[in-house]
Amino acid sequence: MKKIKIGIIQQHNVESKKENCNRLAEEIRKCAREGADLVVLQELHDTLYFCQTENPDYFDLAEPIPGNACDYYSKLAAECGIVLVTSLFEKRAPGLYHNTAVVFESNGDIAGKYRKMHIPDDPAYYEKFYFTPGDIGFEPINTSIGRLGVMVCWDQWYPEAARIMALKGADILIYPTAIGWDNHDTPEEQQRQTQAWITIQRSHAVANGIPVVSVNRVGWEGTYPDSTEGIQFWGNSFIAGPQGELLVHAGNEENETIVTEVDLDRSEKVRRWWPFLRDRRIDEYADILKRFAQ
């Protein structure tokens, strides 16, 4: 039996990077005390979600990998003896930046990194201004607790990405996220959006027969002078098992840290019951590689 304990940390970020980082350190240590083997943080967890506006000054928030942010989380991973999934604003070169997840091994080593492949650009989510799309593909990251299919936020809407991670042997799919409501939308529309977000990610568990971990930020961020909308980040962080069943599910208002056990051996059982991988029509999927096929 291969059971691991996974911790997820859903946070309401504030302007002070120091305060965000200190609070995360506390929560990571709390997860470790509760026996977590793996801890997953939300997207761009050190800062406010600066992509609400396009401001060249915010490139100052980016850091090289490795660099100071890596050092900070490396030490925490080693201190706690946990595998840690972080989400950083990567400065690769002047004028070249990525939205990058860095995974630390339980001894503090960098196990690997993933550069966000699908970059959104919508009102209040101006990510195409900041982040060059990733160029290292969909590669699971080997760690002492399994192969982690780490992606980031907008990637979660793409079944192709989840499938490729699974075909490359990912044991778990992991999505640090920053998504929320526009308060001008009706409650019904907000509900449709949140349910769609949960549904698409649970579906990756179903289609691929592996667990999914999704960690979203929570709370209101609206402090940008040229941003008229603001975002109410909707939380709802969750862990789903390999049939898409919700194992834990955070609320939409509060900071929450949850540690839960996940049985990785269950994935193979589920894949035996529902052998989707057996029957894929790879001879007929070529049109997937087209932009549009009509």
Place this chain on the structure above:
Amino acid sequence: MKKIKIGIIQQHNVESKKENCNRLAEEIRKCAREGADLVVLQELHDTLYFCQTENPDYFDLAEPIPGNACDYYSKLAAECGIVLVTSLFEKRAPGLYHNTAVVFESNGDIAGKYRKMHIPDDPAYYEKFYFTPGDIGFEPINTSIGRLGVMVCWDQWYPEAARIMALKGADILIYPTAIGWDNHDTPEEQQRQTQAWITIQRSHAVANGIPVVSVNRVGWEGTYPDSTEGIQFWGNSFIAGPQGELLVHAGNEENETIVTEVDLDRSEKVRRWWPFLRDRRIDEYADILKRFAQ
């Protein structure tokens, strides 16, 4: 505004083909009286789900396309003035059979057919014995009410299939289905299975920004002497909008015929809000065409 009325007919089949067909005719006429433009039937709606056992005699149930079954449903479509999605056991040649959806235009013409591409084979679902995998690909069928992305049952677990239909311009995804519970499973396991089934299909709506129609049979079928299990078909037929939101959802016990209006213009609105098709990384999806990529 392009609004259409869609009728779904969830049935408990009996051994008499004549009785199944008569009852379907009644229900199709009822849908037409309620203004349906499109009616969708469940998988292999004329007979019991004979794939519970492997018996060469059951190939007698297959019919050529066009043929008697087509004539029957063609007349009904023309009489009612509706587009009709049927699911037939196709005899293509002696020893060559398919699980084929045939779509009839509202004048009774055959608008097109789809041969089930992904064929399951699990205890009590011995479909690989009966059905050769489809060889006409994932091609939406043009009708007077839109391009229909018709697939069948097991196809519903494959995001690749839904995506290709969408890339080929499908306006709606449609899944005639026959899926149910093994009564030896716990209620919790049964619930996980049904939720997984709903989730994966709703996710195709979300990923592609188009509605999904899924029609399943309902009720117990266990009359095969060499089948020790039987199947409790779980119903739960539903129609979801382009955010995966459930518009109608049948129960798991009764015959149900439901007609509801679906606004096809909403799909484009949703795709503008959440422009997933814009950002697909087709340069990095090649591994989708592999059996396994590790």
